[in-house]
Amino acid sequence: MTTDARPLDYGAMAKEAGLTAFVVLLLTIVLVGFELRDVPGALALFTRFPDVLAACLIAFFGRIAVILLREGYRGAVVVGAGAAALLLLIGLLPETLFGTAAAREYAEAYMPFSAPVVRWCVFAAAVFLAVRAALARRSVRADARSREAAADRAGATVQHVARYAGPLLGLCAVALPVALGHDQQAMSVAILVMTYIMLGWGLNIVVGLAGLLDLGYVAFYAVGAYTFALLATTEGIEWSFWVCLPLAGLFAGLAGVLLGFPVLRLRGDYLAIVTLGFGEIVRVVLQNWYGFTNGANGISGIPRPTLLGLSWEEEAPEGQMAFWQWFSKNFWEVQYSATHEKIFLFYIILGLALVVNWFALRARRMPIGRAWEALREDEIACRSLGINPTNTKLTAFGVGAMFGGFAGSFFATSQGFVSPESFVFIESAIILAIVVLGGFGSQLGVVLAALLLIGLPEAFREVKDFRMLAFGLAMVGIMLWRPAGLLAHREPTVRLNAPGKGKTP
């Protein structure tokens, strides 16, 4: 088994592993080692040095395992990591299964970390190492190029699968409320994730297709939200959601075109900086134009959407009927439940997101989509072919902004309240991170990235102290292993000859 193993340099190995442990120590001593807790009447500093020590030891032995794997000693890694995993399993299972205090003490003797999730992550890492060692055919380090090619192949496979998996995923989304409909918390998370998926798809048109790096996307989200909030709450207007939605999108699109004009000549980093500035300008205006936007207090009392005039309240307003009453009258008896409204909201955002998805997929095969991509590749060549770069860029900006506006007006109606707080820069950064993480231009990648970036933190709320740490780790990992994004692969929009995998043009 260790035929292709190279002789080990124990000194170098210890040095490398020690260095890794030292870096982990530096990172964790402040982030993990100390905790400022709010005790009645004061703040108290608690220490968690056992956690730090455990992290360092894990890093040390993990690194040794990685080195052994690299040098070809697979057997040793299988045995070592396997044993570690087994030990952890014995230690961790009782607590998860029985949840008794004794079991918890037993588990904490194994691992000092207070959150079970972290302990299970360590277990998962050990299992991963063991499996990887058992499966690795040869311990050749792939160079960056072949790794990139492999990533592209993986992306291509996923895209081929996506033709069937996409509709399947859509069906899953449609069926989701059936499974989770009773759980209001879960539905809220699902709505949140769906909103980010929609925003990701919208921004993907601007960044992924047209290659215009927009760091102020949240501005259009804000314009949509405020347009809706103002139209729906201003006395004398008070139009319904379904009237305001297209208007909000239209206004946001208009804002996109207006903001797009001055930045047309800019590219890349310069464009990013200016759009970042615009994003902040919009927020600051919303915050300070007190007479119009009610400033930092925000706008409250935004009406919820109705279904053909049916309200989702328990007691419908005068002249309307509540959904549950209507349903009971016409179909079968149901009790009022607050989750009905959540389910309805989920379907609205699902529908909106699917519209964006449909548009993005169709537009790629339209002349405008190809012009966007061509513009991303080479603007000068575009001009020499008679493509109007101004119009092409503005449509990308406008369309992306319009979808952002739709999402914004949905946000306003689902929250019932908007304030400038919701439209800070970090939102733009998260949406952009979703696009980058998923892989520029990949629709399925955006879904995956939104689940990872929005869904996982919600699921791991109990370890919220480490959320930003995990976020950073994930980003570093992506940059190392998948610099082009999780599912980066560009599928041609038109083919002359059918490719090998049985697809007709």
Added chain:
Amino acid sequence: MSRPLLEVEHLTIRFGGLVAVNDVSFAAQDRQITAVIGPNGAGKTTVFNCLTGFYKPTVGRMRLLHAATGREFLLERMEGFRIASEAHVARTFQNIRLFPKMTVLENLIVAQHNTLMRASGYTVLGLFGYRGYKRAEAAAIDRAKYWLDRTGLTERADDAAEGLPYGGQRRLEIARAMCTEPVMLCLDEPAAGLNPRESEELNALLRFIRDEHKIGVLLIEHDMSVVMEISDHIIVLDYGKKIADGTPAEIRNDPAVIRAYLGEPEEAA
């Protein structure tokens, strides 16, 4: 002879204090290959960039005539992309400018953007599967196929353009320019970096374009084997000035041209 396809009169371009092109006038005929030659830094590419709208001339007039319709275009007054979309002047670049991540076929389809854009009802109708757009797209693919055939790239149609060998990328750029249905094709050093066999193929392609598509070709080239063999007319620039203008045979024996290329003879200095 009828009125020329392109008339350039008193073209002057200054960059600050530097006079890149100084009072150059020439004409290019329809169905002819006109070559612009000269030593490095003579201002050839600058003239091209003016003709295709990337620079605005300081002084001068560039008049393009569409023989079929009799319409006249004053290129110096037109915005860059309109020179391509309305006056139908197509160009290639000295350092190839393809859309590298897009496939060869897509490169050729993008070149037909304006036609397709109209056919798709400016995207709105196309989004909903309008039939006229599908027909137009099929026609665009047919035209692309024709040029792929002509340039020997059919096999590579679905590969990314960046994957083509150098000579293939040069040919693709010409094919892409031809897909815009130009009345005048401007080629900036199309033979640069080609081996002798590829140069030979390029000559055949340019002759085919001139004879079968009956358009004017304007050519910047250093490779004299290409220039002398296929040009109908040669213009020689040196230090931004026109020093000679004539048929290949005349140029070959022109003392001013020989001086510009080989330097002054010792005894005359």
